[in-house]
Amino acid sequence: MRISIFVVAAAIAITSTSAMAGDPNPANIAKTVCAGCHGPEGISTNPLWPNLAGQKEQYLSKAINDYRSGARKDPVMGPLAQGLSDRDIEDLAAYYSNK
Numbered sequence: 001m002r003i004s005i006f007v008v009a010a011a012i013a014i015t016s017t018s019a020m021a022g023d024p025n026p027a028n029i030a031k032t033v034c035a036g037c038h039g040p041e042g043i044s045t046n047p048l049w050p051n052l053a054g055q056k057e058q059y060l061s062k063a064i065n066d067y068r069s070g071a072r073k074d075p076v077m078g079p080l081a082q083g084l085s086d087r088d089i090e091d092l093a094a095y096y097s098n099k
Contacts, residue, residue, distance in 0.1 A: 029088055030095055033080060042096045053099035060093035 031040055034052065038044050042053030052060065066072035067081035068089070084092070 029084075030092060033083075034092065034096075037076070042099045052096040055097060057093045057097035060096055061089055064089045064092065 030042070034042070037046065037049045038052045043051050063072065064081050064084065067074060067077040068084065070078065081089075
């Protein structure tokens with residue numbers, strides 16, 4: 001039940017941020033979509049969710065693309081990644097790799 005509520009809340013966040021596609025400030029997407037689990041600066045407070053800050057850009061981009069395509073499966077990340085454009089993914093990967 002808890003995951004279902006989170007997925008619904010995440011879907012609402014994606015819908016409300018879809019107008020930000022291509023936003024030159026990926027921090028807006030990171031703070032609205034990613035921060036709930038991975039922390040506002042990419043440092044997770046939950047040991048079940050990885051830190052994004054400082055990860056390699058190529059790794060982050062591949063991981064998010066894999067969630068989006070379904071090659072990598074997760075009941076929360078899959079729907080979240082599907083709401084991201086290629087540009088969003090590039091921007092987020094660059095943003096977190098430089099944290």
